[in-house]
Amino acid sequence: MPILIVWVLLIIYWILAVYSVSIHESFTLTLKIFEDPTNYFYFFRHLRNIAIAIIMALIVYRVPIKFFQKQKNVLIITVVAFLLQILVFIPGIWISLNGARWWIDIPWLPSIQPSEFFKLAYVLFMAWWFVRKRSLIKNENQMLISFVTINIVFFIIFLFIPDFGSILVMWLVGLVMWLYAGMNWKKIIMLLLAGVVWVMVVGSIAGTVSKRFEYIQKRMTYFITSSDSDESKWIGWQNEQALTAIGWWWIMWKWYGKWLQKFGYIPEAQSDFIFSAFSEEVWFVGDLILIGLYFYLVYYVLTKLVYIRDEDKKMLAVGILSIIIVQAFINMGVNLKILPNTWLTLPFISHGGSALMVNLIELMLLYKIIKNK
Numbered sequence: 001m002p003i004l005i006v007w008v009l010l011i012i013y014w015i016l017a018v019y020s021v022s023i024h025e026s027f028t029l030t031l032k033i034f035e036d037p038t039n040y041f042y043f044f045r046h047l048r049n050i051a052i053a054i055i056m057a058l059i060v061y062r063v064p065i066k067f068f069q070k071q072k073n074v075l076i077i078t079v080v081a082f083l084l085q086i087l088v089f090i091p092g093i094w095i096s097l098n099g100a101r102w103w104i105d106i107p108w109l110p111s112i113q114p115s116e117f118f119k120l121a122y123v124l125f126m127a128w129w130f131v132r133k134r135s136l137i138k139n140e141n142q143m144l145i146s147f148v149t150i151n152i153v154f155f156i157i158f159l160f161i162p163d164f165g166s167i168l169v170m171w172l173v174g175l176v177m178w179l180y181a182g183m184n185w186k187k188i189i190m191l192l193l194a195g196v197v198w199v200m201v202v203g204s205i206a207g208t209v210s211k212r213f214e215y216i217q218k219r220m221t222y223f224i225t226s227s228d229s230d231e232s233k234w235i236g237w238q239n240e241q242a243l244t245a246i247g248w249w250w251i252m253w254k255w256y257g258k259w260l261q262k263f264g265y266i267p268e269a270q271s272d273f274i275f276s277a278f279s280e281e282v283w284f285v286g287d288l289i290l291i292g293l294y295f296y297l298v299y300y301v302l303t304k305l306v307y308i309r310d311e312d313k314k315m316l317a318v319g320i321l322s323i324i325i326v327q328a329f330i331n332m333g334v335n336l337k338i339l340p341n342t343w344l345t346l347p348f349i350s351h352g353g354s355a356l357m358v359n360l361i362e363l364m365l366l367y368k369i370i371k372n373k
Contacts (some may be wrong), residue, residue, distance in 0.1 A: 001367065001371075002296075002300050003297070003300065003301075003363060003366055003367045003370065004367065006293055006296060006297050006300075006363075007348070007360070007363050009293055010290075010293055010348040010349065011050065011348070013289070013290055013293070013348075013349060014046075014348060014349045016278075016282075017274055017277075017278040017349055018042060018043050018046055018270055018274070018351055019040070019043050020278065020281060021269045021270055021274055021277040021278055021281075022040075022041075022042035022043055022269065022270035022351060023039040023040070024269070025042060025268070025269060025270055026038060026039050026040055026041035026042045026043070026270075027039050027041075029041060029042075042270050042351050045351075046351050046352075046353075046356070049352070049353040049356050049357070050356065052353065052357065053353075053356045053357040053359075053360040053361075054360065056357050056360065056361060057360040057361055057363070057364040058364075060361050060364045060365065060368075061364050061367075061368065065313065065365070065368045065369060065372055068124055068316065068365065069128065069312045069313070069316070071128065074124050074125055074128045075125075077121050077124055077125075078121045078122075078124065078125045080121075081114070081117050081118045081120075081121035081122075082118070082121075082157070084104075084114040084117060084118070085114040085115065085118050085157055085158075086157065087104045087114065088104055088114060088161060089160070090104075112353065112354045113352070113353075113354040113355065114354075115158070115161075115163055115166045116354040116355045116357075116358045117354065117358060118166070119166065119169065119170060119173075119323055119358070120320075120323070120358050120361065120362060122154060122170050122173070122174075123173065123177075123316070123319035123320055123322075123323055124316065124319075126150075126173075126174055126177055126319060127177065127312065127315040127316040127318075127319050128312070129150065130177055130178065130181045130315055131181075131311050131312050131315050133146065140183070140184070140187070143183075144187075147174070147178060151170070151171065151174060154170065155167045155170070155171075163343075164342065165330070165342030165343050165344045166344075168195070168196070168330065168342065169323065169326055169327050169330065169344065170323075171195045172192070172195075172322070172326045173319060173322045173323045173326055175188050175191055175192055175195075176318065176319075176322040176326070177315060177318055177319050177322065180314075180315065180318045181315065239334075239337045239341060240337075241265045241266045241276075242266055242273050242276035242277075242335045242336075242337070243276070243336070243337055244265075246276045246279045246280075246335065246336065270350070270351040271345060271350050271351050271352065272331070272334070272341075272343060272344065272345060272346075272350065273334075273335055274346055274349055274350050274351070275287075275290075275331060275332055275335045275346050275349070276335040276336075279335075290349070291332075294324075294325060294328050294329075297321070297324070297325075298321060298325055301317060301321050301366055301370065302321075304370045305317060305318070308369065308370075313369045313372075316365070316369065317365075317366055317369045317370075320362045320365055320366055321366065323362070324347050324359065324362060327344055327345075327346075327347055328346060328347050330342060330344055331344050331345065331346040331347075331350075332346070347359050
């Protein structure tokens with residue numbers, strides 16, 4: 001099956017990427033906590049994550065696709081995802097990074113990132129909602145008010161984390177699903193621009209109100225102005241080093257594993273900036289292969305949707321495909337410095353447990369939808 005082949009190729013790409021670019025981060029981390037540091041801490045941990053993700057995907061494979069379309073089940077999944085996201089506000093459970101509450105760490109369980117599961121729940125809910133509200137599309141004003149209200153309810157919790165990257169992804173995915181449902185594309189563009197401006201304005205204002213939001217304001221200011229001040233250079237260090245990594249292969253290229261930007265120059269090279277860190281080693285051809293896999297996934301799913309009569313399944317497939325592709329190209333845009341840093345991972349490639357698990361579940365759902373067309 002083409003979807004499974006794409007997944008296998010993405011996993012192979014991931015193995016090559018994480019095995020190479022996580023060496024420095026693994027050694028630095030294990031040097032602090034173990035007597036015998038290792039270069040492959042992140043690599044072996046992610047192999048474990050792959051095994052867990054495959055088990056979860058196989059469980060989803062055994063669940064009928066209609067389970068994810070029933071109103072009762074969709075609402076339960078959405079509420080559970082919302083409650084899981086609330087756990088990041090409970091003291092002693094959440095793990096903070098730069099003032100943002102990203103993960104929850106429950107004793108005796110692996111740490112998880114609730115926002116990844118929330119994104120999938122968002123797609124399930126919006127697919128169910130759009131199909132049942134299709135009759136209201138003729139009254140665009142009423143549909144617009146309902147759509148914006150629902151998204152405000154979903155997004156409000158992410159304002160306090162704060163996680164503007166997830167808000168941006170879900171907003172774009174919601175607009176893509178609405179466009180597929182029949183909304184005028186001119187209004188979609190208007191809402192798109194309004195959403196982007198809203199995120200930037202709220203992020204900037206929040207940075208002046210609370211120190212916890214200050215890093216968002218600084219990143220947006222750096223992205224817009226690219227100031228030469230010492231503070232701006234520190235804020236933009238990751239982006240500048242990412243551009244260096246991507247740009248070096250235009251001048252001269254070394255083989256896999258031979259480049260140096262991964263050795264502490266690009267922070268979190270195995271996660272948010274794995275695209276740029278690995279670009280040094282696979283050259284333009286490797287980047288084209290990765291981008292080609294994403295585009296082929298889009299092409300294959302969209303061509304198969306023609307043969308699906310169930311509107312619920314078609315809308316769900318569009319939402320799942322959108323959340324994969326939107327996040328992938330936002331991540332690449334950040335690495336290329338055409339978008340501000342959003343802390344979003346690259347689907348199937350970046351190191352992480354929750355993201356990989358959700359990615360494989362999403363692919364399994366696409367596989368089931370197309371298989372049962």
